[in-house]
Amino acid sequence: MKQQTLHEIFGNYIKQQSIFKNKDVLSHSYIPDITLHRDNQITQLASILSPALKGNKISNLFIYGKTGSGKTLVTKYVASELEKQSNKIKTFYLNCKMKRVADTEYRLIAELSRMLGCSIPPTGLPTDEIYRKFYEAIDLEEKNIILILDEIDALVKKIGDDVIYNLTRINQELKKAKISFIGISNDITFTETLDPRVRSSLSEEEILFPPYNATQLKDILTQRTKEAFAEGTLESTVIPKCAALAAQEHGDARKALDLLRLAAEIAEREGSTKICLDHVDKAEDKLDTDKTVELVKTQPKQSLAVLSATINLVERGQQNIQTGDIFEVYQEICKRGGLKILTQRRISDLISEFDMLGIINTRVISKGRYGRTREIRLPLSKPLIEKIKKVLAENYIL
DNA sequence: GTCAATTCACATGAAAGAGACCACGGTCTAGTG
DNA sequence: CTAGACCGTGGTCTCTTTCATGTGAATTGACGA
Numbered sequence: 200m201k202q203q204t205l206h207e208i209f210g211n212y213i214k215q216q217s218i219f220k221n222k223d224v225l226s227h228s229y230i231p232d233i234t235l236h237r238d239n240q241i242t243q244l245a246s247i248l249s250p251a252l253k254g255n256k257i258s259n260l261f262i263y264g265k266t267g268s269g270k271t272l273v274t275k276y277v278a279s280e281l282e283k284q285s286n287k288i289k290t291f292y293l294n295c296k297m298k299r300v301a302d303t304e305y306r307l308i309a310e311l312s313r314m315l316g317c318s319i320p321p322t323g324l325p326t327d328e329i330y331r332k333f334y335e336a337i338d339l340e341e342k343n344i345i346l347i348l349d350e351i352d353a354l355v356k357k358i359g360d361d362v363i364y365n366l367t368r369i370n371q372e373l374k375k376a377k378i379s380f381i382g383i384s385n386d387i388t389f390t391e392t393l394d395p396r397v398r399s400s401l402s403e404e405e406i407l408f409p410p411y412n413a414t415q416l417k418d419i420l421t422q423r424t425k426e427a428f429a430e431g432t433l434e435s436t437v438i439p440k441c442a443a444l445a446a447q448e449h450g451d452a453r454k455a456l457d458l459l460r461l462a463a464e465i466a467e468r469e470g471s472t473k474i475c476l477d478h479v480d481k482a483e484d485k486l487d488t489d490k491t492v493e494l495v496k497t498q499p500k501q502s503l504a505v506l507s508a509t510i511n512l513v514e515r516g517q518q519n520i521q522t523g524d525i526f527e528v529y530q531e532i533c534k535r536g537g538l539k540i541l542t543q544r545r546i547s548d549l550i551s552e553f554d555m556l557g558i559i560n561t562r563v564i565s566k567g568r569y570g571r572t573r574e575i576r577l578p579l580s581k582p583l584i585e586k587i588k589k590v591l592a593e594n595y596i597l
Numbered sequence: 598g599t600c601a602a603t604t605c606a607c608a609t610g611a612a613a614g615a616g617a618c619c620a621c622g623g624t625c626t627a628g629t630g
Numbered sequence: 631c632t633a634g635a636c637c638g639t640g641g642t643c644t645c646t647t648t649c650a651t652g653t654g655a656a657t658t659g660a661c662g663a
Contacts, residue, residue, distance in 0.1 A: 320620055325641060567656025570606030
């Protein structure tokens, strides 16, 4: 019986004509031939990088703009075109936000060295040894190396700006090669937090990527849908809707593409041959939920206990939840679950981590005579909370 | 009524410890010719 | 003689604790009008 239905599902799937013509076009990593509405930035970037073609060192460059504004796309594109022009130019791209790649100074340098082709053990060597190997690897040939550090703000937040300072000074030690940096950040205020020395050497040039507006997003989506979908699968209102939703969120092209892809997937799963508004709504819902649930799943037990305490308090209907309240409930949860109880200091950090992840909202408030604390709110919808509770239950914390 | 001092309940920072992981070099051991 | 197992040393990484310092407005209490 069960096998019968499975058979049907697979059978139907094969029979069904796919909505997608080429799904990859909608993925983040896809680089289209023509990047729309970024001519200005491409020209700027190209003119800053072009001295490399004559073997000169280019200025270090700092690029900023919100997520999904095309920074990475444009930079990668221009870099690869540049590389094609001259074999003396090598560009490397590193996303600093990737876990286990740039968590520490050691790992960052080790990863960079690996890109340059030397093999570095994941741990066990002194850091200055790694630096030495890194220098050697760079200076092997007479090359102009351009290092693109994406999400550089995450890097600095984790390990401080010393590394950047060290990196920008490498050139003085190099005999043959030259190295330049392109830092990409979506935090516009980021450079202000840097050490002035680092700031001046890192951002000799700057390029700003403004967010896309709804019309521009529409163009981008239209461009991609031509390749991604078979003709006539889109209802005419779908693209404007996706564009509008993404434009609300600081013009995030990535989100627009995600929405469209997910809407199409949902439509396909429902057996529909057309993508309509309803699918977009569902996609938006799912996009938010999935992101949060996945995030929660990756959290360690202690953090889950803290989250559980928060949900517990919210469901009891308590107003103005404070760090102290959470700590009390958390202790109970630990006792029941046989978990080690961490100090309030640590819990305070865990709470602010959740805040950064956007799972909870916190605000530091001073209540005068009655102290200073964080006021914590849970901005999640009921169904989402239920899903999170399921995750907690799976981890035996509830 | 005004104004400075006090006070609370944490926030935030810095340093340091514990326990995990890993590389490396030296030593030991068993197997081979 | 040699390959592989094993061990000690020295390094990093992550999570955590401990200790110290900071913070901002409600409250308090002294003071003067």
